Amino acid sequence: MTTTTLSNLPAIDRATIEPTPALRVAELTHCYAGQAQPALDHVSFDVQPGEIFAILGPNGSGKSTLFKILTTIMQPTADANRSVAPDAAATIFGHDVFEQPQAVRQRLGVVFQQPSLDLKLTADENLLHQGHLYGLAGRDLKQRIDDALSRFGLDDRRREPVERFSGGMRRRLELGKAMLHRPGLLLMDEPSTGLDPAARRDLWQQLDQLREQLGVTIVLTTHLMDEAERCDRLAIFNQGKLVTVDTPTRLKSAIGGDVITVEPTDGPAAAAGLADRIAARFGPWDAGGEPSVIDGHVRMEKADGPEVVAAIASAWPGEIRRLSVGQPTLEDVFLHLTGESL
Numbered sequence: 654m655t656t657t658t659l660s661n662l663p664a665i666d667r668a669t670i671e672p673t674p675a676l677r678v679a680e681l682t683h684c685y686a687g688q689a690q691p692a693l694d695h696v697s698f699d700v701q702p703g704e705i706f707a708i709l710g711p712n713g714s715g716k717s718t719l720f721k722i723l724t725t726i727m728q729p730t731a732d733a734n735r736s737v738a739p740d741a742a743a744t745i746f747g748h749d750v751f752e753q754p755q756a757v758r759q760r761l762g763v764v765f766q767q768p769s770l771d772l773k774l775t776a777d778e779n780l781l782h783q784g785h786l787y788g789l790a791g792r793d794l795k796q797r798i799d800d801a802l803s804r805f806g807l808d809d810r811r812r813e814p815v816e817r818f819s820g821g822m823r824r825r826l827e828l829g830k831a832m833l834h835r836p837g838l839l840l841m842d843e844p845s846t847g848l849d850p851a852a853r854r855d856l857w858q859q860l861d862q863l864r865e866q867l868g869v870t871i872v873l874t875t876h877l878m879d880e881a882e883r884c885d886r887l888a889i890f891n892q893g894k895l896v897t898v899d900t901p902t903r904l905k906s907a908i909g910g911d912v913i914t915v916e917p918t919d920g921p922a923a924a925a926g927l928a929d930r931i932a933a934r935f936g937p938w939d940a941g942g943e944p945s946v947i948d949g950h951v952r953m954e955k956a957d958g959p960e961v962v963a964a965i966a967s968a969w970p971g972e973i974r975r976l977s978v979g980q981p982t983l984e985d986v987f988l989h990l991t992g993e994s995l
């Protein structure tokens with residue numbers, strides 16, 4: 654008989670141990686009753702602990718559906734029998750979103766798009782109710798409320814009804830509520846919606862600090878480019894499908910050149926003809942970079958943008974009202990990958 658002792662256990666190769674992702678989504682599909690098109694179509698991606706991760710997509714791309722599933726509000730149903738697809742999975746720090754909703758909610762802080770504060774109550778009272786919902790009480794809860802109000806800069810206004818707070822202060826209190834039970838993952842639905850630029854900057858400062866000081870993983874849905882730019886990685890959604898996942902820098906560098914936009918003097922009706930002539934004269938074009946008409950303008954991608962712009966301007970003088978050339982943005986990435994504007 655061989656006896657296993659601590660000394661003769663095989664050495665663990667740490668390099669082969671993968672950390673548990675903060676969020677894992679695999680083959681997630683959801684079809685609303687009566688809809689032919691799935692709202693989510695076999696979506697798979699991981700978010701690693703400590704990441705700030707954006708889910709970017711236009712209206713109707715499936716962001717809110719994903720949000721509802723991850724927050725355990727809704728079970729995904731893949732077919733007419735309203736059953737979960739057999740290969741679908743979603744976990745938060747290894748806990749199954751469908752089978753262990755209670756464990757998931759303990760690890761998840763949520764900021765919904767619709768405000769969840771009671772405006773007639775004070776900041777203190779809003780947090781107290783939130784704490785009770787999570788089974789917190791006594792000195793521990795009092796300490797957590799003090800910490801939240803001080804972290805989010807609301808200490809001196811704690812006894813005022815929330816209806817007197819600005820939009821930015823309310824969003825900070827929402828953050829305090831979401832973080833009161835000290836979750837490892839913060840999920841936010843369109844967090845900047847309705848905030849002025851100063852409040853947005855303030856919100857992002859708070860998010861950066863939550864990650865740096867507490868190691869919180871942050872996942873947010875957005876359709877704002879500047880918000881997506883600030884994230885470590887982003888998942889681009891379109892029509893229920895995950896189009897790609899990568900860092901903003903890598904996504905933009907995948908566009909092999911500058912982005913050129915041409916506005917025809919004779920208006921949008923002249924754009925298609927102009928696009929054909931530019932395509933014929935200045936090719937070859939990389940796949941996805943050829944001239945196309947978007948919102949009445951001709952848009953194309955070329956490595957030597959400034960020279961091409963000068964050549965277009967001298968080729969058809971009088972036909973061009975405005976020409977622009979610039980580095981690709983995430984909007985360009987979306988256009989390049991989907992052929993549609995965000």
Ligand SMILES: Nc1ncnc2c1ncn2[C@@H]1O[C@H](COP(=O)(O)OP(=O)(O)OP(=O)(O)O)[C@@H](O)[C@H]1O
Pocket residue numbers: 685686688691692710711712713714715716717718719
């Ligand atoms: N309750 C519902 N019943 C039927 N179809 C729905 C329902 N909710 C959403 N859909 C459809 O599912 C698809 C995805 O919608 P979803 O709201 O998830 O997208 P979104 O990216 O969050 O858009 P938005 O930013 O406008 O909220 C859309 O085609 C939408 O019309």
